[in-house]
Amino acid sequence: MTERIPACPAAGTRILLTGATGYVGGRLIRPLESTGRPLRVMVRRPERLRPANPPASFVSRVATTTEVVYGDMFDPPSLLEALADVDTAYYLVHSLGTAPDAFREKEITSARNFAKAIQAAGVRRVIYLGGLGRSGDELSPHLASRQDVGRVLCESGALTVEFRASVILGSGSISFEMIRGLVDHVPLLITPRWVSNPTQPIAVEDVIAYLVAALDVLPKQRCAVYEIGGADRVSYAGMMQAYARSQGLRRPMIRVPLLTPRLSSAWLALVTPLYYRVGRHLLEGVRNETVVLDDAASRDFPGIHPMSTEAAIGRALANEDREYAETRWSDAGSTTPPTTERPAEHSGRRRIDRRTLDVMCTPGEVFAAVMCMGGKRGWYGWTWLWNLRGLIDQMGGGVGSRRGRRDPVCVVSGDTVDFWRVEKVEPERLLRLAAEMRAPGRGWLQFELVPLEEGQTRIVQTAMWDPIGLKGLLYWYSLWPLHQLIFRSIIGGIAREAGCRPVGPTPQ
Structure with a gap:
C-alpha cells in the first residue's frame, strides 16, 4: 500500500544542513543560501565556519544570514536545539574513518539519534545521500550501512528523500583523489579483477543539483529512494583510463586474483592520499555493482541531465587548476580516526x-x-x-x-x-x-x-x-x-x- 506524503508547505521555511564541513555538505551551503530560505548549519566545531577572530585572508564559506550552530550526532540534546523550528533537514554525516568492526554500529546509532530528534522536533522532510547497490546482493559493510541509515531515517515519520549514488567525481573528492594518485604515480597498474565491476560515477555538481531540487519534489511515497548516476556506466578501471587519457598518459593494467581489499588498501595508502582505513571501506564496496536500475530520478527530476564520466573528470581538473578544491574529502573530521582511538x-x-x-x-x-x-x-x-x-x-x-x-x-x-x-x-x-x-x-x-x-x-x-x-x-x-x-x-x-x-x- 502506498503511503501518501503530507501537503507541501509554503517556501521560505528553515533548512538544517548537517555535515557542512564535509565534502558534499560544504559544497551545498551556497546553493541552499541562494534559494532564499533560512539556512542553519550544524557542525561539531562552529569555529571552522565562523572563527571568532578570522585572519585577514579568511574567506567565509557561509553568508552572514546563515546560522552556524553546534551539534553532535552522539549528543542528543544538541540535536534537539539544532532542529528547533526546522522544516527540512539534510543528513550528510558519515563515519568513514571508523574501524571496520565498529563502523555499522556507529552509523546506525548516529542515524537513530537523529531520527528520534527529528520526530521530537516535528521536522517535515529529511534529505539523505546514501550509496548504490542492489539490496539482494551481498553488499559490503560500507554500502549496507549506508542503506540501513536510510531505513532508520524513514522510521522517523518524516518525508524521507534518499538519494543513492555510486562514485562521486569532483575536485577533492575521495574517489577522484584515489584514481589520480594511482594513475599519476604508478606507470604499470596491477589491479584486482573486481576493478572491472560496473559502476555509474556522477559529478559532484549533479549530486548538488539533485540535493537542492529535493526541497520541492513531491514523491509518491513518504520514503522515496532515488538512484542517481552519471550518463554512462564504466568501471574503476575505465575511470582510471579516462583520467590517464585526460593527462596524455598510457597506463597498462595487469589484473591479478590475489589482491584482497585489505592488501589493496595498504597499497593505496602508499601511492594515494587515502589512508588505510578509508581505502579499505571504499575498496570493499568496489566488489559490488553500483549502477542505476530504477528510472525514478529521471522521472521526478526531469530538469537534471547528469554529465558523462569524462566531462566530470574534466570539470574536476579545471577546478584543481585553481590551486585548491572548494571542499576536500579530508576536510571532514569523520575521515580521521576518532579521538577515542x-x-x-x-x-x-x-x-x-x-x-x-x-x-x-x-x-x-x-x-x-x-x-x-x-x-x-x-x-x-x-x-x-x-x-x-x-x-x-x-x-x-x-x-x-x-x-x-x-x-x-x-x-x-x-x-x-x-x-x-x-x-x-x-x-x-x-x-x-x-x-x-x-x-x-x-x-x-x-x-x-x-x-x-x-x-x-x-x-x-x-x-x-x-x-x-x-x-x-x-x-x-x-x-x-x-x-x-x-x-x-x-x-x-x-x-x-x-x-x-x-x-x-x-x-x-
Whole structure:
C-alpha cells in the first residue's frame, strides 16, 4: 500500500544542513543560501565556519544570514536545539574513518539519534545521500550501512528523500583523489579483477543539483529512494583510463586474483592520499555493482541531465587548476580516526622543545609566513624528512602527509595541513597544530608571535609531546637528533620566508 506524503508547505521555511564541513555538505551551503530560505548549519566545531577572530585572508564559506550552530550526532540534546523550528533537514554525516568492526554500529546509532530528534522536533522532510547497490546482493559493510541509515531515517515519520549514488567525481573528492594518485604515480597498474565491476560515477555538481531540487519534489511515497548516476556506466578501471587519457598518459593494467581489499588498501595508502582505513571501506564496496536500475530520478527530476564520466573528470581538473578544491574529502573530521582511538589528553608529562627568534618585522608580516607552511610549499627546510615521516605513517595505516592543505595561504581551525590539523588560530598572534599521525602519544606544534619595541617580533616556536608510557618516551628521545635539525630550520625558514632580518643570536 502506498503511503501518501503530507501537503507541501509554503517556501521560505528553515533548512538544517548537517555535515557542512564535509565534502558534499560544504559544497551545498551556497546553493541552499541562494534559494532564499533560512539556512542553519550544524557542525561539531562552529569555529571552522565562523572563527571568532578570522585572519585577514579568511574567506567565509557561509553568508552572514546563515546560522552556524553546534551539534553532535552522539549528543542528543544538541540535536534537539539544532532542529528547533526546522522544516527540512539534510543528513550528510558519515563515519568513514571508523574501524571496520565498529563502523555499522556507529552509523546506525548516529542515524537513530537523529531520527528520534527529528520526530521530537516535528521536522517535515529529511534529505539523505546514501550509496548504490542492489539490496539482494551481498553488499559490503560500507554500502549496507549506508542503506540501513536510510531505513532508520524513514522510521522517523518524516518525508524521507534518499538519494543513492555510486562514485562521486569532483575536485577533492575521495574517489577522484584515489584514481589520480594511482594513475599519476604508478606507470604499470596491477589491479584486482573486481576493478572491472560496473559502476555509474556522477559529478559532484549533479549530486548538488539533485540535493537542492529535493526541497520541492513531491514523491509518491513518504520514503522515496532515488538512484542517481552519471550518463554512462564504466568501471574503476575505465575511470582510471579516462583520467590517464585526460593527462596524455598510457597506463597498462595487469589484473591479478590475489589482491584482497585489505592488501589493496595498504597499497593505496602508499601511492594515494587515502589512508588505510578509508581505502579499505571504499575498496570493499568496489566488489559490488553500483549502477542505476530504477528510472525514478529521471522521472521526478526531469530538469537534471547528469554529465558523462569524462566531462566530470574534466570539470574536476579545471577546478584543481585553481590551486585548491572548494571542499576536500579530508576536510571532514569523520575521515580521521576518532579521538577515542587516540591517546587521552592527560597521558603523561609533556616533553617540550621551545625555540625563540627575534626579527625585524611586524607580527602581521611574520604571521603570513607561518600560515603558509606545509602542503606544496613544504616546511622551510628538511621537507624530505617530513615527507618520509608521512610515508612511514601511511605504511602503518595512518593519515600520512598527502592530504596537503585546503588553501595555500590561509587556514582556519579544523583545516588539515599534511598530517596535522589546525587546532587554534589567532590572527597575527598564534597558530597551533595538533598531530594526527599514528604515534605513542599526542603532539602539538605551536607558533606564537610576541610584538616587541621598534617594530620587532619575537617568534616563539613550541613542540609539545604527551608520551604514553615508556614507548612514548622512547619515541620522543629517539627522534631528538632529527628534531634539532627540523625545528631549527622551521623557525629560521619562517624569518626567511617573511623577509625578516634576525635580531641578535640564532634561534635558541
